[in-house]
Amino acid sequence: MDTKLFSDGFAAKRTAKMLVPALALVLGGVLALAGGAPLNALGGREGQSKEPVTARVSTLANVLEDLPANSAENPYTITLTSNNINANWGAINNAVFSAGKYVILDLSACSASGGTIESYSLPSNDDNCIKDNDYLKGLILPDSLKNIGGGAFSDCTGLTSVTTGNSVTSIGGGAFSGCTGLTSVTIGNSVTSIGGGAFSDCTGLTSVTIGNSVTSIGGYAFSGCTGLTSVTIGNSVTSIGDGAFINCIYLANIDIPTSVESIGNQAFGNCASLAAVTVRRFGGKPQITSIGSSAFFSRYRNSALTHIYVPRDGVTAYKAAQGWSDYAASISAIPE
Numbered sequence: 317m318d319t320k321l322f323s324d325g326f327a328a329k330r331t332a333k334m335l336v337p338a339l340a341l342v343l344g345g346v347l348a349l350a351g352g353a354p355l356n357a358l359g360g361r362e363g364q365s366k367e368p369v370t371a372r373v374s375t376l377a378n379v380l381e382d383l384p385a386n387s388a389e390n391p392y393t394i395t396l397t398s399n400n401i402n403a404n405w406g407a408i409n410n411a412v413f414s415a416g417k418y419v420i421l422d423l424s425a426c427s428a429s430g431g432t433i434e435s436y437s438l439p440s441n442d443d444n445c446i447k448d449n450d451y452l453k454g455l456i457l458p459d460s461l462k463n464i465g466g467g468a469f470s471d472c473t474g475l476t477s478v479t480t481g482n483s484v485t486s487i488g489g490g491a492f493s494g495c496t497g498l499t500s501v502t503i504g505n506s507v508t509s510i511g512g513g514a515f516s517d518c519t520g521l522t523s524v525t526i527g528n529s530v531t532s533i534g535g536y537a538f539s540g541c542t543g544l545t546s547v548t549i550g551n552s553v554t555s556i557g558d559g560a561f562i563n564c565i566y567l568a569n570i571d572i573p574t575s576v577e578s579i580g581n582q583a584f585g586n587c588a589s590l591a592a593v594t595v596r597r598f599g600g601k602p603q604i605t606s607i608g609s610s611a612f613f614s615r616y617r618n619s620a621l622t623h624i625y626v627p628r629d630g631v632t633a634y635k636a637a638q639g640w641s642d643y644a645a646s647i648s649a650i651p652e
Contacts (some may be wrong), residue, residue, distance in 0.1 A: 338547045368393040368422065373411075380415035391418040401426040401458070402433070407432060413449050422456040430461035433481075464491045473497050482506045487514045489534065496520050499543075503527045503550075510537050512557065519543055527549045533560050535580065542566065551575050556583050558608065563587060568620075572596060572605065581608035590618040592623040594650060598630030607639040625650040 354620060371379040371394055398404050401423055412419055466488035473496045482494065482504055489511035492498065498518045504512065505527040512534035515521065521541045526533070528550040535557035538544065544564045549556075551573045558580035561567060569592040570584065576597060584590060597605045606628075612621055621643075626634045628649040635644040 350550045360383045368395050370395045373398050377411040380417050387437040388418045391420050393420045395422040398426040402429040433468045470494050505529045579611050582610050584612050586614050591620040594625040598627035
């Protein structure tokens with residue numbers, strides 16, 4: 317598969333890009349803005365205090381207009397109330413942009429229709445999003461949020477870390493794609509699925525921890541994360557999609573738990589630094605983990621892959637299996 321075509325095609329499907337240069341997202345955690353100290357509970361920098369302001373969506377524009385001008389380093393925290401936040405993204409976006417005041421929006425008192433943040437990438441939802449807004453510095457999302465829609469926070473380049481809350485069950489395709497400021501991601505134990513391209517092209521991402529309730533990692537979920545060096549896969553994952561970690565050129569090793577039944581085409585393709593893969597499945601149905609075409613193929617001449625470790629009793633089976641036989645010379649027993 318031509319990965320460039322995928323990358324260009326995925327980008328083309330974004331009908332509206334969400335360019336929020338210094339956005340901090342709180343999903344059950346407190347995050348640091350790029351280049352700055354952590355935000356405190358009131359929305360100011362550590363050591364500073366700013367009383368939060370409460371507003372309804374209908375009064376937000378007037379409330380912001382009455383506030384003095386501020387700086388990006390000292391945003392206002394606005395606590396919003398709304399019975400259906402999905403119906404008001406456009407109004408919120410316009411109010412913040414027009415006022416020209418830097419804000420953190422606390423939406424924890426709001427409800428999201430169906431528990432879902434709607435995808436801005438769908439034409440029908442084009443008005444129901446926050447996009448192209450340099451004044452939005454942070455979001456605190458409702459605790460009841462269950463699903464993060466496709467493309468919901470893509471291209472939020474100031475976002476530095478994500479910790480999903482205990483209510484989020486799914487992360488949609490491209491949800492955080494292009495968040496180049498992300499350095500770490502912890503997927504909470506309530507999440508069961510990670511959509512295709514969910515964290516693709518997060519070039520600043522260095523580590524990923526996938527919780528034990530996740531059952532599937534979508535195609536190209538972490539593709540193009542060129543800074544990624546560490547991945548921990550939870551013990552409930554059964555499938556790793558096509559190109560899931562393709563072009564993660566600094567990923568040095570990967571441990572694939574016994575739960576994984578299938579690894580897609582080019583799942584770890586072009587991972588030039590990948591030196592060791594440990595595959596722990598042997599026994600049950602299927603007996604071994606299956607792999608797709610070129611799962612570990614690298615176009616780089618000096619590809620580092622020299623060791624594929626499998627259970628001692630499964631060495632012969634893996635060496636003979638379709639797909640794995642291409643790497644037979646590198647397969648050996650897991651060191652004791």
